[in-house]
Amino acid sequence: MSKQEDTKFIKTFIGVIIALIVLTVALIVLATRTGSPTESELQARQALDRERAEERLQPVGAVRLSGEPMPEIAQAQPEPAAAAGTQTPEQVVQSVCASCHDTGLLGAPTRGDKAAWEARLTSKGLDTLVSSAINGFGAMPPRGGASISDDEVRETVLFMLREAGLEVE
Numbered sequence: 001m002s003k004q005e006d007t008k009f010i011k012t013f014i015g016v017i018i019a020l021i022v023l024t025v026a027l028i029v030l031a032t033r034t035g036s037p038t039e040s041e042l043q044a045r046q047a048l049d050r051e052r053a054e055e056r057l058q059p060v061g062a063v064r065l066s067g068e069p070m071p072e073i074a075q076a077q078p079e080p081a082a083a084a085g086t087q088t089p090e091q092v093v094q095s096v097c098a099s100c101h102d103t104g105l106l107g108a109p110t111r112g113d114k115a116a117w118e119a120r121l122t123s124k125g126l127d128t129l130v131s132s133a134i135n136g137f138g139a140m141p142p143r144g145g146a147s148i149s150d151d152e153v154r155e156t157v158l159f160m161l162r163e164a165g166l167e168v169e
């Protein structure tokens with residue numbers, strides 16, 4: 001190796017070493033800044049751990065001696081059933097009749113199928129269709145299986161006929 005090459009090698013070598021030192025220092029600084037949690041973070045974490053442990057250690061039940069007041073328990077309040085007569089025909093169709101009449105399940109005339117509804121209407125008349133819906137007909141359960149009044153059934157039948165494009169009073 002010539003002297004020139006030696007100098008070049010040493011210069012490069014020193015350069016690399018300096019770069020490594022700078023990198024090390026930078027990593028140390030970075031690690032101390034971000035790595036370990038601060039004192040207050042540690043305390044918060046410990047408090048949370050303690051809280052969770054206490055929650056887990058709570059007894060699952062307690063014996064109440066007779067005469068002791070009832071503890072307040074969140075009691076499931078049953079939802080008040082929708083008062084009869086509050087549903088619009090459209091809502092009844094959606095919640096009761098649609099399950100069969102949307103898809104034609106069990107051979108039910110499909111909603112909006114004008115021909116199917118017209119055939120029934122002209123051959124039987126509105127009153128018969130309504131009484132079929134009230135009392136049940138073939139595979140159709142009385143009132144579609146819902147507890148709705150005769151009037152509601154009638155209004156719902158009218159609604160279904162009208163949505164199929166038929167004119168009924």
Ligand code: HEC
Binds near residue numbers: 096132145
């Ligand atoms: C469990 C399925 C089912 C439900 C729910 C149901 N239907 Fe039906 N419905 C049928 C079937 C099936 C037929 C056809 C019966 C046949 O022709 O034998 C039918 C037929 C009818 C008819 C024609 C009756 C006739 O005499 O031709 C009307 C009107 C009717 N449904 C109205 C209703 C109304 C209104 C509701 C909702 C309150 C309802 N349906 C809910 C199954 C159902």
